[in-house]
Amino acid sequence: MTGLGRLGRLVLIGVPFVWLALFFVLPLLIVVRISLAESVIGIPPYTPLFAHDGVRLKLHVTLANFALIAGDDLYLRAYLGSFVNALLATVLCLLAGYPIAYAIARARGARRQLFLFLVMLPFWTSFLIRVYAWIAILQPNGFLNEFLSVLGLISAPLPLLNNQFSVELGLVYSYLPFMILPIYGSLSALDQILVEAAADLGAPPRLVFLGVILPLTLPGIAAGSFLVLIPAIGEFVIPDLLGGPDTLMIGKVLWDEFFNNRDWPVAAAVAVVLVAALAFPLLAAQRFLAGTRAA
Amino acid sequence: MTSLGSRSWFCIGALALGFGFLYAPILLLVLYSFNASRLVTVWAGFSLRWYGALARDEAFRSAAATSVEVAAMAASLSLVLGALAGLSIARFSRFPGRVVFGFALLAPLVVPEVILGLSLLLFFVACESWLGWPSRGIVTISFAHATFGACFVAVLVRAQLAGFDRALEEAALDLGARPWTVLMRITLPGISPALISGWLLAFTLSLDDLVIASFVTGPSATTLPMAVFSSVRLGVSPEVNALATLFLAAVSLLVTLAAWLMAQAERRRQTI
Numbered sequence: 342m343t344g345l346g347r348l349g350r351l352v353l354i355g356v357p358f359v360w361l362a363l364f365f366v367l368p369l370l371i372v373v374r375i376s377l378a379e380s381v382i383g384i385p386p387y388t389p390l391f392a393h394d395g396v397r398l399k400l401h402v403t404l405a406n407f408a409l410i411a412g413d414d415l416y417l418r419a420y421l422g423s424f425v426n427a428l429l430a431t432v433l434c435l436l437a438g439y440p441i442a443y444a445i446a447r448a449r450g451a452r453r454q455l456f457l458f459l460v461m462l463p464f465w466t467s468f469l470i471r472v473y474a475w476i477a478i479l480q481p482n483g484f485l486n487e488f489l490s491v492l493g494l495i496s497a498p499l500p501l502l503n504n505q506f507s508v509e510l511g512l513v514y515s516y517l518p519f520m521i522l523p524i525y526g527s528l529s530a531l532d533q534i535l536v537e538a539a540a541d542l543g544a545p546p547r548l549v550f551l552g553v554i555l556p557l558t559l560p561g562i563a564a565g566s567f568l569v570l571i572p573a574i575g576e577f578v579i580p581d582l583l584g585g586p587d588t589l590m591i592g593k594v595l596w597d598e599f600f601n602n603r604d605w606p607v608a609a610a611v612a613v614v615l616v617a618a619l620a621f622p623l624l625a626a627q628r629f630l631a632g633t634r635a636a
Numbered sequence: 637m638t639s640l641g642s643r644s645w646f647c648i649g650a651l652a653l654g655f656g657f658l659y660a661p662i663l664l665l666v667l668y669s670f671n672a673s674r675l676v677t678v679w680a681g682f683s684l685r686w687y688g689a690l691a692r693d694e695a696f697r698s699a700a701a702t703s704v705e706v707a708a709m710a711a712s713l714s715l716v717l718g719a720l721a722g723l724s725i726a727r728f729s730r731f732p733g734r735v736v737f738g739f740a741l742l743a744p745l746v747v748p749e750v751i752l753g754l755s756l757l758l759f760f761v762a763c764e765s766w767l768g769w770p771s772r773g774i775v776t777i778s779f780a781h782a783t784f785g786a787c788f789v790a791v792l793v794r795a796q797l798a799g800f801d802r803a804l805e806e807a808a809l810d811l812g813a814r815p816w817t818v819l820m821r822i823t824l825p826g827i828s829p830a831l832i833s834g835w836l837l838a839f840t841l842s843l844d845d846l847v848i849a850s851f852v853t854g855p856s857a858t859t860l861p862m863a864v865f866s867s868v869r870l871g872v873s874p875e876v877n878a879l880a881t882l883f884l885a886a887v888s889l890l891v892t893l894a895a896w897l898m899a900q901a902e903r904r905r906q907t908i
Contacts, residue, residue, distance in 0.1 A: 466883070
């Protein structure tokens with residue numbers, strides 16, 4: 342590979358490099374630029390960056406969109422709501438995912454491969470369909486309410502759909518595999534000799550777990566948490582299909598701003614603030630992901 | 637001995653609850669796609685009527701064709717870009733901008749879809765007004781999907797290369813093979829499991845994407861998730877259940893095929 346020559350090397354690195362610069366970095370810069378424009382009726386529906394006032398070219402930028410976001414507590418509540426929902430989903434995924442990852446890591450041979458395949462299969466199948474499947478379960482005359490009333494546990498249908506509960510359930514359901522896989526990765530790389538040594542030296546199972554297994558699988562926990570938290574903050578499909586009037590999540594606000602209000606500069610400003618808020622966790626995630634993926 | 641017993645019961649319980657939770661909604665959906673009744677939770681006997689209704693639905697059919705076309709283009713582009721990116725990150729420890737490159741390669745995996753979608757749309761709109769190309773539709777969706785698909789392919793290629801014996805490449809070079817020959821005859825066959833699974837992953841991710849496609853599409857192109865989404869917003873329908881079942885069957889078949897192909901490639905590699 343080192344003998345590939347300068348031209349080969351240039352092509353190998355250059356092609357994907359230029360592609361990512363064009364289709365990932367440049368679009369983000371354009372979002373920043375449009376967030377500083379004013380909304381106008383026209384094509385494109387925002388003011389140009391430079392305006393000619395008859396004498397000379399003037400830079401035309403405004404912070405009005407950011408002032409709007411800061412001034413209206415709808416946006417603030419949506420950012421906070423997204424973060425709280427996503428954080429709760431992350432914790433629930435961790436609590437549910439760790440035992441599953443642990444059980445998979447303890448399975449042997451073909452059975453372990455089958456379990457892994459079963460965890461990964463939902464990841465390959467449609468996100469939209471899996472969220473949709475919950476509507477039939479949770480709606481007032483859905484499977485769960487029918488089941489509970491047949492058992493005689495409830496007399497009137499429980500409000501299970503279009504509220505915080507269904508959004509949280511949808512988040513946990515959709516993102517659980519993203520938590521299980523990295524934790525499984527850490528657990529399967531764990532040196533069993535350390536576990537046995539702790540047990541042989543008389544540590545009770547709980548102490549073995551808290552003192553040896555848990556600390557050594559922290560990288561997997563961190564990677565899984567980022568893989569759940571960050572996409573969940575910007576989630577749109579789940580709050581839209583499973584959420585109700587009290588669900589405020591920023592992904593949906595951005596979507597509505599763009600598709601319903603057709604205010605591109607405000608939508609861009611919402612995106613800029615979201616990226617800025619995610620920058621720190623993203624950079625941290627980068628470090629963990631780069632470390633665990635390479636392993 | 638008792639602690640071992642209780643631990644295995646714990647594992648069985650975790651797996652049963654976990655897989656029950658992951659699969660029960662999907663199984664219910666599949667089961668009720670064969671329901672004779674329009675009521676989604678009342679079982680009225682086995683029927684294929686919703687599959688018949690689906691076959692006659694022109695909107696779903698053309699959306700499915702659009703989705704497959706987009707996914708095939710996006711996956712093929714992802715494969716080339718992702719393989720090049722994975723090779724360059726894994727094999728060149730130093731080049732200008734490597735850190736930024738590595739970051740840009742992982743970021744689309746975690747950046748929220750609404751942001752990717754919005755930024756790509758604004759980029760395509762700017763492009764169209766400067767260059768007159770591309771008009772929004774199948775091409776722009778494919779380019780957008782190829783961008784995140786390439787990142788997934790690069791991750792898989794990089795992981796596979798980490799476990800790849802470089803002595804094979806060096807031996808071939810020492811024996812006088814040209815670098816291009818080494819790449820085509822040694823390196824690429826060596827990472828073929830990652831390439832196969834990467835293409836399929838990019839294909840299914842493209843087939844599945846709603847948010848990014850909704851942003852970057854134009855009036856001419858509607859993909860399958862977009863058609864499903866607008867119908868699902870009106871409530872549960874048995875026709876969507878039938879469509880979802882077909883989709884799940886197709887994807888499961890593809891994934892099983894990929895797993896089998898990868899196992900075969902792995903076996904071949906180990907017998908060399």
